Amino acid sequence: MDVLRVNDLTASYRKNKVLNDVSFNVEPGSLTSIVGPNGAGKSTLLKVMLELHPKLSGDVSFFGSTFNKMKTRVGYVPQRGSVDWDFPTDALDVVLMGLYGRVGWLKWPKREHRDKAMESLEKMGMADYAHRQISQLSGGQQQRVFLARALVQDADLYFMDEPLAGVDAATEQAIMTILNELKMMGKTVMVVHHDLQTVEDYFDHVLLLNRTVVAYGTTGDVFTKDNVYQTYGGTLRWMMEAVT
Numbered sequence: 001m002d003v004l005r006v007n008d009l010t011a012s013y014r015k016n017k018v019l020n021d022v023s024f025n026v027e028p029g030s031l032t033s034i035v036g037p038n039g040a041g042k043s044t045l046l047k048v049m050l051e052l053h054p055k056l057s058g059d060v061s062f063f064g065s066t067f068n069k070m071k072t073r074v075g076y077v078p079q080r081g082s083v084d085w086d087f088p089t090d091a092l093d094v095v096l097m098g099l100y101g102r103v104g105w106l107k108w109p110k111r112e113h114r115d116k117a118m119e120s121l122e123k124m125g126m127a128d129y130a131h132r133q134i135s136q137l138s139g140g141q142q143q144r145v146f147l148a149r150a151l152v153q154d155a156d157l158y159f160m161d162e163p164l165a166g167v168d169a170a171t172e173q174a175i176m177t178i179l180n181e182l183k184m185m186g187k188t189v190m191v192v193h194h195d196l197q198t199v200e201d202y203f204d205h206v207l208l209l210n211r212t213v214v215a216y217g218t219t220g221d222v223f224t225k226d227n228v229y230q231t232y233g234g235t236l237r238w239m240m241e242a243v244t
Protein backbone atom coordinates (compact mmCIF):
# COMPACT_ATOMS: atom_id res chain seq x y z
CA MET A 1 0.00 0.00 0.00
CA ASP A 2 1.39 3.38 -1.03
CA VAL A 3 1.60 5.92 1.77
CA LEU A 4 3.43 8.77 0.09
CA ARG A 5 4.80 8.89 -3.41
CA VAL A 6 6.65 11.94 -4.71
CA ASN A 7 7.49 12.14 -8.39
CA ASP A 8 9.78 14.70 -10.06
CA LEU A 9 8.64 17.47 -7.74
CA THR A 10 9.97 20.92 -8.60
CA ALA A 11 9.28 24.16 -6.75
CA SER A 12 10.68 27.68 -6.48
CA TYR A 13 10.38 31.01 -4.72
CA ARG A 14 10.05 33.44 -7.61
CA LYS A 15 12.96 32.55 -9.89
CA ASN A 16 14.95 30.72 -7.26
CA LYS A 17 14.47 27.00 -7.85
CA VAL A 18 14.55 25.30 -4.47
CA LEU A 19 13.42 21.74 -5.27
CA ASN A 20 14.57 20.01 -8.39
CA ASP A 21 13.07 16.73 -9.59
CA VAL A 22 12.54 15.37 -6.09
CA SER A 23 11.34 11.75 -6.17
CA PHE A 24 10.93 9.15 -3.46
CA ASN A 25 8.42 6.57 -2.28
CA VAL A 26 8.07 6.30 1.48
CA GLU A 27 8.05 2.91 3.18
CA PRO A 28 4.80 2.41 5.13
CA GLY A 29 5.34 2.37 8.90
CA SER A 30 8.78 3.94 8.64
CA LEU A 31 10.31 6.63 10.80
CA THR A 32 12.32 8.77 8.37
CA SER A 33 14.62 11.69 9.03
CA ILE A 34 14.92 14.34 6.34
CA VAL A 35 18.49 15.52 6.50
CA GLY A 36 20.37 18.21 4.58
CA PRO A 37 22.19 21.53 5.06
CA ASN A 38 20.53 24.89 5.77
CA GLY A 39 18.64 26.03 2.72
CA ALA A 40 18.48 22.49 1.26
CA GLY A 41 14.70 22.80 0.81
CA LYS A 42 13.57 20.53 3.66
CA SER A 43 10.85 22.83 5.01
CA THR A 44 9.86 23.76 1.48
CA LEU A 45 9.46 20.08 0.60
CA LEU A 46 7.00 19.64 3.49
CA LYS A 47 5.11 22.80 2.51
CA VAL A 48 4.84 21.81 -1.14
CA MET A 49 3.65 18.30 -0.30
CA LEU A 50 1.01 19.80 2.02
CA GLU A 51 -0.01 22.33 -0.64
CA LEU A 52 1.01 25.26 1.54
CA HIS A 53 3.37 26.36 -1.25
CA PRO A 54 2.71 25.76 -4.97
CA LYS A 55 4.72 23.28 -7.01
CA LEU A 56 6.01 24.07 -10.48
CA SER A 57 5.71 20.49 -11.69
CA GLY A 58 5.62 16.90 -10.51
CA ASP A 59 3.17 14.79 -8.51
CA VAL A 60 2.56 13.93 -4.89
CA SER A 61 0.14 11.18 -3.93
CA PHE A 62 -1.10 10.30 -0.46
CA PHE A 63 -2.44 6.77 0.05
CA GLY A 64 -2.79 6.51 -3.71
CA SER A 65 -4.94 9.64 -3.87
CA THR A 66 -4.73 13.44 -3.65
CA PHE A 67 -3.81 15.47 -0.59
CA ASN A 68 -7.24 17.06 -0.60
CA LYS A 69 -9.02 13.73 -0.33
CA MET A 70 -6.62 12.36 2.26
CA LYS A 71 -5.86 15.40 4.40
CA THR A 72 -7.54 14.13 7.57
CA ARG A 73 -5.06 11.24 7.47
CA VAL A 74 -2.08 13.60 7.35
CA GLY A 75 -0.64 15.43 10.38
CA TYR A 76 1.82 18.32 10.34
CA VAL A 77 3.94 19.75 13.12
CA PRO A 78 5.40 23.01 11.73
CA GLN A 79 8.69 24.56 12.79
CA ARG A 80 8.23 26.16 16.18
CA GLY A 81 9.70 29.45 14.96
CA SER A 82 7.12 29.72 12.18
CA VAL A 83 4.20 29.97 14.60
CA ASP A 84 2.77 33.11 16.21
CA TRP A 85 3.00 32.11 19.86
CA ASP A 86 1.51 35.46 20.95
CA PHE A 87 -1.85 34.36 19.62
CA PRO A 88 -4.10 34.47 22.73
CA THR A 89 -4.97 30.84 23.29
CA ASP A 90 -4.11 28.16 25.83
CA ALA A 91 -2.39 24.81 25.46
CA LEU A 92 -5.63 22.82 25.57
CA ASP A 93 -7.09 24.83 22.68
CA VAL A 94 -4.00 24.24 20.59
CA VAL A 95 -4.42 20.50 21.11
CA LEU A 96 -8.15 20.71 20.34
CA MET A 97 -7.23 22.30 17.01
CA GLY A 98 -5.77 18.90 16.10
CA LEU A 99 -9.29 17.50 16.30
CA TYR A 100 -10.96 20.08 14.08
CA GLY A 101 -10.55 17.89 11.01
CA ARG A 102 -12.88 15.44 12.74
CA VAL A 103 -14.99 17.76 14.90
CA GLY A 104 -15.71 20.18 12.05
CA TRP A 105 -14.64 23.80 12.21
CA LEU A 106 -17.81 25.43 13.47
CA LYS A 107 -18.91 22.85 15.99
CA TRP A 108 -18.14 23.37 19.64
CA PRO A 109 -15.83 20.64 20.96
CA LYS A 110 -17.63 18.07 23.07
CA ARG A 111 -16.61 16.69 26.44
CA GLU A 112 -15.11 13.57 24.81
CA HIS A 113 -12.91 15.78 22.64
CA ARG A 114 -11.71 17.72 25.66
CA ASP A 115 -10.97 14.45 27.47
CA LYS A 116 -9.02 13.18 24.50
CA ALA A 117 -7.04 16.43 24.29
CA MET A 118 -6.30 16.30 28.04
CA GLU A 119 -5.17 12.70 27.76
CA SER A 120 -2.78 13.66 25.03
CA LEU A 121 -1.38 16.60 27.04
CA GLU A 122 -0.95 14.21 29.96
CA LYS A 123 1.01 11.84 27.76
CA MET A 124 3.39 14.66 26.88
CA GLY A 125 3.73 15.63 30.56
CA MET A 126 1.83 18.87 29.94
CA ALA A 127 -1.51 18.32 31.73
CA ASP A 128 -0.66 20.90 34.40
CA TYR A 129 -0.21 23.52 31.69
CA ALA A 130 -3.53 22.93 29.89
CA HIS A 131 -4.87 26.39 30.73
CA ARG A 132 -1.61 28.26 30.39
CA GLN A 133 -1.37 30.81 27.57
CA ILE A 134 0.95 29.40 24.92
CA SER A 135 3.07 32.58 24.95
CA GLN A 136 3.94 31.70 28.55
CA LEU A 137 5.34 28.27 27.76
CA SER A 138 9.03 27.55 27.24
CA GLY A 139 10.21 26.44 23.79
CA GLY A 140 10.39 22.80 24.85
CA GLN A 141 6.91 22.97 26.40
CA GLN A 142 5.53 24.51 23.22
CA GLN A 143 7.04 21.64 21.27
CA ARG A 144 5.42 19.11 23.62
CA VAL A 145 2.04 20.80 23.08
CA PHE A 146 2.55 20.50 19.33
CA LEU A 147 3.24 16.80 19.69
CA ALA A 148 0.11 16.42 21.85
CA ARG A 149 -1.87 18.07 19.06
CA ALA A 150 -0.40 15.67 16.51
CA LEU A 151 -1.34 12.72 18.71
CA VAL A 152 -5.05 13.59 19.02
CA GLN A 153 -5.24 14.07 15.31
CA ASP A 154 -4.76 10.34 14.94
CA ALA A 155 -3.33 10.65 11.43
CA ASP A 156 -1.67 7.84 9.48
CA LEU A 157 1.15 9.95 8.08
CA TYR A 158 2.95 12.69 10.00
CA PHE A 159 5.34 15.41 8.91
CA MET A 160 7.31 17.17 11.61
CA ASP A 161 9.62 20.10 10.99
CA GLU A 162 12.51 19.99 13.44
CA PRO A 163 10.60 18.84 16.54
CA LEU A 164 13.90 18.17 18.32
CA ALA A 165 15.47 21.58 17.66
CA GLY A 166 16.36 23.49 20.81
CA VAL A 167 14.74 21.11 23.31
CA ASP A 168 16.44 19.68 26.39
CA ALA A 169 17.41 16.02 26.80
CA ALA A 170 14.21 15.11 28.69
CA THR A 171 11.94 16.66 26.05
CA GLU A 172 14.00 15.02 23.30
CA GLN A 173 13.45 11.63 24.93
CA ALA A 174 9.72 12.32 25.47
CA ILE A 175 9.34 13.22 21.79
CA MET A 176 11.32 10.18 20.63
CA THR A 177 9.16 7.93 22.80
CA ILE A 178 6.05 9.30 21.10
CA LEU A 179 7.58 8.95 17.62
CA ASN A 180 8.42 5.32 18.35
CA GLU A 181 4.91 4.71 19.67
CA LEU A 182 3.44 6.16 16.49
CA LYS A 183 5.67 3.86 14.49
CA MET A 184 4.62 0.85 16.58
CA MET A 185 1.01 1.75 15.83
CA GLY A 186 1.89 1.41 12.13
CA LYS A 187 1.95 5.14 11.39
CA THR A 188 4.46 6.63 8.99
CA VAL A 189 6.48 9.58 10.26
CA MET A 190 8.85 11.97 8.46
CA VAL A 191 10.94 14.31 10.57
CA VAL A 192 13.23 17.15 9.51
CA HIS A 193 16.29 16.62 11.66
CA HIS A 194 19.60 18.43 12.06
CA ASP A 195 21.64 16.35 14.44
CA LEU A 196 23.69 13.98 12.30
CA GLN A 197 24.96 12.21 15.42
CA THR A 198 21.54 10.80 16.34
CA VAL A 199 20.22 9.88 12.87
CA GLU A 200 21.27 6.24 13.15
CA ASP A 201 19.90 5.80 16.68
CA TYR A 202 16.59 7.54 16.15
CA PHE A 203 15.48 6.75 12.60
CA ASP A 204 15.12 3.62 10.50
CA HIS A 205 15.05 5.50 7.17
CA VAL A 206 16.71 8.65 5.94
CA LEU A 207 16.06 11.06 3.07
CA LEU A 208 19.23 12.97 2.23
CA LEU A 209 18.17 16.17 0.52
CA ASN A 210 19.98 19.06 -1.04
CA ARG A 211 17.55 20.65 -3.49
CA THR A 212 17.23 17.18 -4.97
CA VAL A 213 17.29 13.72 -3.40
CA VAL A 214 20.84 12.50 -2.82
CA ALA A 215 19.56 9.20 -1.39
CA TYR A 216 16.54 7.65 0.31
CA GLY A 217 16.50 4.27 2.04
CA THR A 218 17.17 2.48 5.30
CA THR A 219 19.59 4.31 7.55
CA GLY A 220 21.98 1.34 7.38
CA ASP A 221 22.10 1.43 3.57
CA VAL A 222 22.00 5.14 2.90
CA PHE A 223 23.50 7.06 5.81
CA THR A 224 27.06 6.57 4.61
CA LYS A 225 29.95 9.01 4.85
CA ASP A 226 30.01 9.41 1.07
CA ASN A 227 26.30 10.21 0.85
CA VAL A 228 26.50 12.64 3.77
CA TYR A 229 29.50 14.39 2.19
CA GLN A 230 27.65 14.58 -1.09
CA THR A 231 24.61 16.10 0.64
CA TYR A 232 26.52 18.69 2.62
CA GLY A 233 29.17 19.42 -0.01
CA GLY A 234 32.66 20.54 0.83
CA THR A 235 31.67 22.36 4.00
CA LEU A 236 31.16 19.23 6.06
CA ARG A 237 34.31 17.54 4.78
CA TRP A 238 36.29 20.65 5.66
CA MET A 239 34.69 20.88 9.11
CA MET A 240 35.21 17.21 9.87
CA GLU A 241 38.79 17.27 8.70
CA ALA A 242 39.37 20.40 10.77
CA VAL A 243 38.20 18.75 13.99
CA THR A 244 39.83 15.36 13.56
Ligand SMILES: Nc1ncnc2c1ncn2[C@@H]1O[C@H](COP(=O)(O)OP(=O)(O)OP(=O)(O)O)[C@@H](O)[C@H]1O
Pocket (backbone or CB within 6 Å): 013, 018, 036, 037, 038, 039, 040, 041, 042, 043, 044, 045
Ligand atom coordinates in the same frame (compact mmCIF):
# COMPACT_ATOMS: atom_id res chain seq x y z
N1 LIG B 1 9.19 32.38 1.87
C1 LIG B 1 10.33 32.36 1.17
N2 LIG B 1 10.58 33.26 0.21
C2 LIG B 1 11.73 33.23 -0.52
N3 LIG B 1 12.69 32.30 -0.36
C3 LIG B 1 12.49 31.37 0.58
C4 LIG B 1 11.30 31.33 1.40
N4 LIG B 1 11.40 30.28 2.24
C5 LIG B 1 12.58 29.69 1.97
N5 LIG B 1 13.23 30.33 0.99
C6 LIG B 1 14.54 29.95 0.41
O1 LIG B 1 14.42 28.63 -0.12
C7 LIG B 1 15.57 27.86 0.19
C8 LIG B 1 15.16 26.60 0.95
O2 LIG B 1 14.63 26.98 2.21
P1 LIG B 1 14.04 25.92 3.24
O3 LIG B 1 13.55 26.70 4.41
O4 LIG B 1 13.13 25.01 2.56
O5 LIG B 1 15.38 25.12 3.62
P2 LIG B 1 15.65 24.13 4.83
O6 LIG B 1 16.39 22.97 4.25
O7 LIG B 1 14.40 23.84 5.57
O8 LIG B 1 16.66 25.02 5.69
P3 LIG B 1 16.98 25.08 7.27
O9 LIG B 1 17.75 23.85 7.59
O10 LIG B 1 17.85 26.31 7.36
O11 LIG B 1 15.69 25.21 8.01
C9 LIG B 1 16.52 28.78 0.97
O12 LIG B 1 17.46 29.29 0.05
C10 LIG B 1 15.61 29.87 1.46
O13 LIG B 1 16.31 31.08 1.59
